Amino acid sequence: MIVGSELHAWRAALLWFPDPAVAELRYCSDGLLVTGRDTHGLVRVVASGEYAQLAPQFTHLPLTWWPGLCIAPGFVDLHVHYPQTDVIASPAEGLLPWLEHYTFPHEKQFAGPEHACEVAGFFLQELLRNGVTTALCFATAHPESVDAFMTAAQARQLRMIVGKVLQDRFSPDGLRDTDTHKSLRQTEALIQRWHGVDRLGYAITPRFAPTSTPEQLQGAGELAAQFPEVWIQSHLAENVDEIRWVHELFPQARSYLDVYDRAGLLRKRAVYAHSIHLDDADRRRMAETGSVAAISPTSNLFLGSGFFDYAAADRAQLRYGLASDVGGGTSFSPFHTMHAAYTVARQNVGRPGLSLAPEHLWWQHTAGAAQALGLPGTVGNLLPGGEADFVVLNPQATPLLARRTAQAETLAEWLFAMIVLGDDRLIAHTVVQGQVALSAAVPEAGPTIGT
Numbered sequence: 001m002i003v004g005s006e007l008h009a010w011r012a013a014l015l016w017f018p019d020p021a022v023a024e025l026r027y028c029s030d031g032l033l034v035t036g037r038d039t040h041g042l043v044r045v046v047a048s049g050e051y052a053q054l055a056p057q058f059t060h061l062p063l064t065w066w067p068g069l070c071i072a073p074g075f076v077d078l079h080v081h082y083p084q085t086d087v088i089a090s091p092a093e094g095l096l097p098w099l100e101h102y103t104f105p106h107e108k109q110f111a112g113p114e115h116a117c118e119v120a121g122f123f124l125q126e127l128l129r130n131g132v133t134t135a136l137c138f139a140t141a142h143p144e145s146v147d148a149f150m151t152a153a154q155a156r157q158l159r160m161i162v163g164k165v166l167q168d169r170f171s172p173d174g175l176r177d178t179d180t181h182k183s184l185r186q187t188e189a190l191i192q193r194w195h196g197v198d199r200l201g202y203a204i205t206p207r208f209a210p211t212s213t214p215e216q217l218q219g220a221g222e223l224a225a226q227f228p229e230v231w232i233q234s235h236l237a238e239n240v241d242e243i244r245w246v247h248e249l250f251p252q253a254r255s256y257l258d259v260y261d262r263a264g265l266l267r268k269r270a271v272y273a274h275s276i277h278l279d280d281a282d283r284r285r286m287a288e289t290g291s292v293a294a295i296s297p298t299s300n301l302f303l304g305s306g307f308f309d310y311a312a313a314d315r316a317q318l319r320y321g322l323a324s325d326v327g328g329g330t331s332f333s334p335f336h337t338m339h340a341a342y343t344v345a346r347q348n349v350g351r352p353g354l355s356l357a358p359e360h361l362w363w364q365h366t367a368g369a370a371q372a373l374g375l376p377g378t379v380g381n382l383l384p385g386g387e388a389d390f391v392v393l394n395p396q397a398t399p400l401l402a403r404r405t406a407q408a409e410t411l412a413e414w415l416f417a418m419i420v421l422g423d424d425r426l427i428a429h430t431v432v433q434g435q436v437a438l439s440a441a442v443p444e445a446g447p448t449i450g451t
């Protein structure tokens with residue numbers, strides 16, 4: 001498969017998952033990653049492992065060497081809203097007032113393609129600055145907002161998935177789909193235009209059950225059956241007031257999840273943000289249909305939504321991964337999200353707190369998130385055949401990080417120090433398709449003293 005034109009070797013410490021389905025990280029202090037372009041034009045990993053073992057097979061290649069830094073898989077954000085980049089840090093008394101007072105008015109601005117292009121460009125740079133190379137993303141109800149995002153992602157050669165939001169009720173003028181049939185035809189046209197173009201994917205995106213009529217949800221389910229390779233994304237069981245509202249609007253449904261089930265919206269490649277207030281029957285139903293949860297702990301803490309139940313999800317074999325949920329979420333940084341996930345799992349909230357291992361947190365934001373997306377081995381890891389999107393970590397990025405990571409005696413301790421102390425400063429470089437897409441700003445040289 002790998003023909004390997006444009007071969008390039010990258011030398012540094014290396015982190016990867018030998019089995020992408022298992023949350024066990026392998027580390028080597030002197031590693032080699034070899035990348036090359038395949039016959040379809042995609043840059044993939046050709047080899048990865050110990051430098052001493054691999055170097056004799058790959059002599060005379062152009063080499064980039066980063067002593068003291070560590071190559072790791074690019075992060076995958078399972079749920080984020082690019083139009084909410086400027087909604088970050090808007091406090092409210094819970095989800096529904098937050099949507100009404102900040103989010104909906106803000107999203108109305110995306111009717112204008114210029115605004116959408118400007119925000120999409122900033123958003124993608126911010127993802128890359130934070131080491132996120134793939135995301136499953138909401139646009140707004142305006143088809144132009146999808147075009148703007150796809151165009152910006154394509155120009156940067158990124159693997160990104162996005163969808164036009166479907167919302168034909170309980171939404172303000174300028175954001176509401178005034179014609180349900182038209183909103184579904186717009187979705188279909190966007191799928192035809194963008195899904196599978198370069199590394200772009202489309203997601204059918206009903207905002208959440210309350211803001212879609214049963215007809216719109218049914219139509220979304222029909223599109224999901226017609227296009228099985230396309231993703232589905234929505235919100236589920238995030239907040240108790242939201243859930244009460246769903247029960248009023250859909251009295252015949254057994255549960256919130258059942259609303260989506262009846263509409264044909266549970267299947268592989270269906271990603272439900274939050275999935276907090278579920279029962280075991282819901283979790284089992286998600287698992288048996290192949291639907292997955294996008295855990296968004298900074299958002300859940302900020303909006304006071306609740307705590308994802310890891311133990312119950314594991315018992316039901318429900319798959320999940322981590323997500324920023326910006327702008328409900330408070331940070332683009334996977335380190336902040338992993339740290340918050342750890343903190344959330346620790347809480348005793350009518351069930352014993354758990355201590356999630358750092359390898360497991362890391363997996364949830366890389367190989368595990370890729371698996372949840374139905375893209376195992378494609379992104380979120382560095383095994384041969386995978387796409388060459390990766391980050392280069394600088395564990396000395398701040399004085400405290402340097403001090404604490406230097407004292408780590410195990411891999412777990414070292415990873416934990418980065419999860420708890422890390423942010424965008426840890427990302428020295430982000431490499432997309434074998435090209436350095438972004439590097440941390442090099443501090444300006446200080447004043448020269450003397451002659």
Ligand code: GUN
Nearest residue numbers: 103207208235299325328
């Ligand atoms: N539920 C419906 N829309 C949204 C949204 O934009 N953010 C969050 N966190 N939950 C939602």
Ligand code: ZN
Nearest residue numbers: 081235273325
């Ligand atoms: Zn969301």
